[in-house]
Every structure is written in C-alpha cells, then in structure tokens.
Amino acid sequence: MHGALRHYVDVVAVLAEKDFKVRYRNSVLGFLWSLLNPLSSMVILTIVFSFLFHVQNVPAYAATLLVGLLVWRFFSIATNQGLSTILGNPSLVSKVYVSRYVIVLSNNMANLLGAALEFVVLLPLLVLFGVNLTPYFLFLPVILILEFLLVFAISLSLSSLYLRYRDLNQVWDIVLQLGFWLCPIVYDASLIPERYRFLYGLNPVTCLIESTRRILLQRQLPTVFGSVVIFSSIGILLLIGFLIFIRLERGFAEEL
Numbered sequence: 374m375h376g377a378l379r380h381y382v383d384v385v386a387v388l389a390e391k392d393f394k395v396r397y398r399n400s401v402l403g404f405l406w407s408l409l410n411p412l413s414s415m416v417i418l419t420i421v422f423s424f425l426f427h428v429q430n431v432p433a434y435a436a437t438l439l440v441g442l443l444v445w446r447f448f449s450i451a452t453n454q455g456l457s458t459i460l461g462n463p464s465l466v467s468k469v470y471v472s473r474y475v476i477v478l479s480n481n482m483a484n485l486l487g488a489a490l491e492f493v494v495l496l497p498l499l500v501l502f503g504v505n506l507t508p509y510f511l512f513l514p515v516i517l518i519l520e521f522l523l524v525f526a527i528s529l530s531l532s533s534l535y536l537r538y539r540d541l542n543q544v545w546d547i548v549l550q551l552g553f554w555l556c557p558i559v560y561d562a563s564l565i566p567e568r569y570r571f572l573y574g575l576n577p578v579t580c581l582i583e584s585t586r587r588i589l590l591q592r593q594l595p596t597v598f599g600s601v602v603i604f605s606s607i608g609i610l611l612l613i614g615f616l617i618f619i620r621l622e623r624g625f626a627e628e629l
Contacts, residue, residue, distance in 0.1 A: 433590075441559070441585075447484065447491075456531040481524050485518075492513060492517065506589070512594070
C-alpha cells in the first residue's frame with residue numbers, strides 16, 4: 374500500500390515538473406510572463422475603472438484588483454489547460470499504464486506551483502501599495518489548496534467530456550469570459566443588488582476571491598458562509614467529476 378502510494382506521488386511529481394518546464398520552454402522571459410500578464414492587466418483595468426468608478430484611493434483599488442486577478446488567473450488557466458490534458462497526452466493514455474486522473478492532477482499541480490509563485494511575488498507588491506500584512510496572510514496556502522481542489526474537480530469533468538465533445542473548449546472559453554465579469558474582480562461585491570447577493574455568493578470562485586482579499590487586505594478571516602460554499606462546492610464537484618471520469622475512462626483510448 375505504501376509502495377503504491379509512493380509510486381503515484383512520484384508519477385504526479387514527475388509529470389507536474391514536466392508540465393511546468395514545458396510551459397516556459399524557449400521563452401525569453403520564462404516565468405516573468407506569469408507576472409507581467411496580470412500586472413499589465415492590473416494597470417490597464419485600474420486606469421479604466423478608477424475613472425469609471427471615480428476611485429479615490431487608486432493604490433488600494435490596484436491592490437484589490439491584483440488579488441482578484443491572480444485568483445481568477447489560477448482558476449481560468451488551470452481549468453482551460455486541464456480540459457485538454459487527456460487529449461494532449463495520448464501516449465500516457467494508450468501506452469503507459471497509469472491512472473488517468475493522475476494526468477489531470479499533475480497538470481493542475483503545475484498550475485498550483487505557478488500560482489503560488491505569483492502570490493509570493495504579490496506580497497511585496499501589496500506592501501508597495503500600502504497594505505499592512507498581518508499573520509492572516511499565512512492562511513493564503515489554505516486558500517490556494519482549496520482553489521486547487523476546485524480546479525481539479527472541474528478539470529476531471531472537462532477533460533473526460535472533451536474527448537467526446539470537441540466543441541467543449543469553445544463553450545468553456547465563453548464560460549470563462551462570462552465568469553470574469555460575474556466575479557468581483559474589477560468591482561466590489563457590494564455593488565450587487567441585495568436581492569441577488571445570496572445567489573451571487575453561491576459562486577465558489579467569488580468566495581475564493583473574497584476570502585483571499587479578507588486575509589490579505591482586510592486582515593480578517595473568511596466568512597462562515599463563504600467557507601461553507603467553498604467546501605460544499607468542492608465536495609459536490611469532486612464527486613461529479615470522479616463519476617464522469619470513471620464512467621468515460623474506459624473509452625479514452627478509442628476517443629483519441
């Protein structure tokens with residue numbers, strides 16, 4: 374039992390390392406692109422929306438915006454890449470015996486590593502924006518792990534369904550575009566009308582963004598409601614993801 378577990382851990386580690394290295398291979402700036410992209414988005418969105426919303430404290434808004442962008446970036450990139458993991462690794466699916474979910478897991482692990490490094494760089498930037506970090510920021514790894522589990526749950530469903538329905542990538546692109554504006558990234562959740570706020574708060578990504586802002590910017594713990602939504606969503610989506618994945622896994626080789 375211990376040997377089998379060690380084997381799976383080693384396989385996940387090797388595949389995750391490979392995915393992470395391949396992502397920045399032959400790139401002049403390498404990992405710096407992971408920082409430049411959200412920073413450039415933050416600058417553009419801060420300029421635009423600080424005027425639209427008549428923001429008084431621009432550095433505080435920029436810090437709030439950057440936190441939301443990094444949480445969303447992890448979710449969108451990881452699920453988008455997770456969707457094509459099975460289709461993009463035909464040799465692992467058809468020639469090498471390995472539990473297929475490990476392929477999805479390793480890809481998500483590589484994205485978790487990238488997101489963790491981005492947040493490490495974020496912390497000194499927040500200080501530059503005038504944010505006083507407190508011990509609450511130590512809860513950040515917990516938030517990242519919870520988001521990783523959410524990403525893994527969704528990627529299980531997407532990667533298995535994508536083999537059968539090749540239009541799913543186009544559908545998911547639209548979902549992500551819509552999701553960006555349905556999450557409180559460029560605006561505050563308090564702008565949502567009161568009668569819609571409960572439904573709005575049922576979005577686990579919204580809860581992750583709000584929880585991250587609370588521990589980093591507001592020096593508070595995540596709300597009980599937000600925590601319940603996150604844990605419930607992860608549990609339900611993991612169950613659905615594994616059921617779909619196991620149901621379709623036998624036909625993976627034929628669908629490639």
